Amino acid sequence: MRPRFFLFTDNLKDQRVKRFTEECKSRNIEVRLINIYRAILTDRVIFDENDEEIIIEKNDIAWALSNLTTGHFVAKKLKMENIQIWPNAEAIDFADKFFTNMFFSHIGIPTPKTVLINSYHFDKTVNKVGGFPCVIKKNVSTVGKFVEIVNNDSEARNFIKEAFDQAKNNILPLNRLRFLFQEFIKESAGTDYRVLCLDGKILGAIKREAQEGFKSNVSLGGKATQVEVDEKLREYSQRIMQKGKLFYAGLDFIKKGNDYLAIEVNTSAQFKGFEKATGINVAGKIIEALLKK
Numbered sequence: 001m002r003p004r005f006f007l008f009t010d011n012l013k014d015q016r017v018k019r020f021t022e023e024c025k026s027r028n029i030e031v032r033l034i035n036i037y038r039a040i041l042t043d044r045v046i047f048d049e050n051d052e053e054i055i056i057e058k059n060d061i062a063w064a065l066s067n068l069t070t071g072h073f074v075a076k077k078l079k080m081e082n083i084q085i086w087p088n089a090e091a092i093d094f095a096d097k098f099f100t101n102m103f104f105s106h107i108g109i110p111t112p113k114t115v116l117i118n119s120y121h122f123d124k125t126v127n128k129v130g131g132f133p134c135v136i137k138k139n140v141s142t143v144g145k146f147v148e149i150v151n152n153d154s155e156a157r158n159f160i161k162e163a164f165d166q167a168k169n170n171i172l173p174l175n176r177l178r179f180l181f182q183e184f185i186k187e188s189a190g191t192d193y194r195v196l197c198l199d200g201k202i203l204g205a206i207k208r209e210a211q212e213g214f215k216s217n218v219s220l221g222g223k224a225t226q227v228e229v230d231e232k233l234r235e236y237s238q239r240i241m242q243k244g245k246l247f248y249a250g251l252d253f254i255k256k257g258n259d260y261l262a263i264e265v266n267t268s269a270q271f272k273g274f275e276k277a278t279g280i281n282v283a284g285k286i287i288e289a290l291l292k293k
Helices: 015-028 068-080 091-095 096-105 122-127 153-167 172-177 231-244 272-278 280-293
Strands: 005-007 031-035 059-064 084-086 115-119 134-138 147-150 179-183 191-196 202-208 223-227 247-256 259-266
Touching: 005 015, 005 068, 015 115, 015 223, 015 272, 031 115, 068 084, 068 091, 084 272, 091 096, 096 179, 096 259, 115 122, 122 153, 122 179, 122 280, 134 153, 134 247, 147 153, 153 179, 172 231, 191 231, 191 280, 202 231, 223 272, 231 247, 272 280
Parallel strands: 005 031, 005 059, 059 084
Antiparallel strands: 115 179, 134 147, 134 179, 191 202, 191 247, 202 223, 247 259
């Protein structure tokens, strides 16, 4: 019996959903899209938005593209049933930016100085990363959202207030709503490097450059060009993938002098810009790798 592909997502128009669907169909693999926000999880079964039970067999494949909280529970449930899902419950921890920076430091990967914000008394906290200006981030966010450079207490407070204001209509994620200060590396502003890795191999790397502002995400208008993976970038990427026990990830780095600093691990990384810049069929390679597992 051929496996089916289950995609848990909150955005049916997401480019990854489109590409996974295309590649599944080209391989005659049945694909089912599930709105993860509208799915209902019980202690026994999962229901879709039409209140129909979702039946996933042991040889099926699942991928959770979004929603850290719900995705975590879906991953835990399917793991108990020996069903393959990515990101798995352990990898979902990397959606937490502070955990990710602690992980980098623990395994000896250079990373910007980072501190968790515990109160509105910023003076001692911000000094741990070199003071203002610094980068402020929401602990859980994607595609460059809620990441800014702040120059003083007032700008930091306004950033946090805006994040809470946007979240107040969806009270459930608030328990994950934390913030961190990070050292601002001026020489790297507007440029980063994305290394895409799959099943123990490096697929390639792109350099992303902002066309305005300091955010280089392709989804925000950044320009992507293919670059060679040099020895240091390869060493850091392989160590992160191995120590993190990761199947698939986009690893983001910035440069400081002649070295790289790791800043994020994206375990369901967007790859539209990467595919366009490199010509590599990422969606197809992911599906083929999952079929072999």
